Amino acid sequence: MASIKDVALRAGVSVATVSRALSGKGKVSAASREAVARAAKELGYVLSYNASSLASGRSRNIGIVVPTISRWYFANVLQGATQELNERGYDLTLYNTSGEQRHRDAVFQDLLMRQRLDAVITVTLKLTAPELHQLRLVGKPLVALGGLLPEVSTIRVDDFNIASLATEHLVSLGHTKIAFLGGADVFNVDFNLPAARLDGFEYALDQAEIAVNPQWLLDADFTTAGAYQKVRSLLSNPRGRPTALLCASDEMAFGAIMAARDLGLSLPGDFSVIGIDGHELGELYGLTTIAQHPGAQGEAAVARIMELLGEDGHPDPPSPAPDQFFPTEFVLRTSTAPPA
Template sequence: MASIEDVAQRAGVSTATVSRALSGNGPVSAASRLKVAEAAAALDYVVSSSASSLASGRTKNVGLMVPYLTRWFFTSVVEGAQQALMRHGYDVTLYNLSGSVAERETVFDEFLQRKRIDGIITVSLKLSPGEVERLHALDRPAVGVGGPIDGVRTLTLDDDAVSSLATAHLLALGHTKIAHIGGSEDFDLEFHIPTNRRRGYEAALREAGIEPRPEYFATADFTIQGGYHAAKQLLGNPLHRPTAIFASSDEMAIGCILAARDLGLVVPRDISIMGIDGHELSEFFGLTTVSQSPQAQGEHAVDILMSLLVPGKHPEIPENSPIDYELIVRSSTSRPPE
């Protein structure tokens, strides 16, 4: 197996130059970098992770913290982040915080304290003051996705604006009887997303001169099954049936489409349905949605982290960045029935 000395000899440079060229840390001329790359390729040289860590003080590993691994949104963010980190030569340590309080404390009190990571990305996690304090005590760059964390660079979605846009789309089509399926109390713990989205929905209605109706609101668990059962309740009474449903997630909106079909309703002739997310199945179901591109969020979080890990090498990114979103109109929404 070739050594760093072999690469240095073949390239005609010092071992220090080889180390800087292959790690990307430190100044190296373009000509020397090319010589080192060609020599390493010719010798099938692979950088020793342990030696690199000792030399640079870095592990080339990033901790990725998520509240769930069973939901499409979170796995999509993780996928985008993992692919971007791999392109930068970083490994990933995944921390799933969906367990008990004791397990969550173990992650902060033990696993993170080992400092086998160069940085941390948190996804849709609202940290307690104590957890924020322990995060800062690690003295490692951190990036948050999905909501503000004190003293941490964040990517944040304006949930009020997103739900207002979704509701405004239905209003523009002429709907006045618009129901909303939001998240249950269990899902209001992380950044109050269900509360914010309901607030945006109600604000858009009031701006149009329509007072929200309590019977047009239902909660679910952000799953297809949850959306299905909630829609059955909203659509089951023909005397108080809405003409449109706005669900707080695409998965719940897909459940609404299935419930409507089981009740003999035609989408969108009898009922218009839309969601939020940009789920991979939304196009298949013809679902109108406000896409927030979760995979791109993971990639953007890595861009921010890289700018913190290697200042000057990567473009500067604003301290708190809004997440882009886009209304995508498909066949699940149309004008209300006459």
């Protein structure tokens, strides 16, 4: 492969001039610039990122750490982040801790440390003190998506408020027998995100002076199948069942709807369901939900990283200021209605 020397030789200038011409930094005469461009093109030259990074200390490479990939929220965050990074000419190095401590250790102790990254985005991961310390050691910008980390730039939705709003919607429809399906701690994702949503739920009920039935506070594993089982049991209790349910994720809400239908209940007449997420399938299910746009969150995380890197050459999408919550959207469909 052609190196910068070959280009310099062919263009009849020094390597320094080639570097300046190609990077656009520093003054270069129009003539030199053109000669370099031509020579580079003729030789099919592409610069070595390793060499460039070593010399300049900048990698144009962002690391992103996720607890899993094959779940709706994370796949969509990645989708948004990759597109935005691609747009800016950055590479993305993907680390998947897979909820396994062994993988997680490997990521934080080895992979992340190797100075190949300009910055790091963590998604829904509660870093331990040693992990945070490690990252600080490396001295790279860090943005946390989906949860609060001490002294770290964070992008997140207002889980408490989302759950409270969803609950208020059910209450305003006239429901008083309302259940909550939260998520158990999975993937080492322990931001108490489920807890914040549960708090919002209880707060809204409290405001409406509706008693919380502890039997109707459930947990599943954030999957459709897991929710199906729980809700099926919930609705089959011979001592009575709720008329409405708030699910902490849309995927769980799908399972809830399937369970209700399989039991012969008609929706929303017999049973109202509201989710949280904004999953594409929600439309088909007629699911009322609160959309949180994970793709846009991924983009926002990248935009914030670029700000931190001082890379403001691009018209940044309106990323919320550091201490604001990422905006969400109430989507009314047909899975919620007044109780029969």
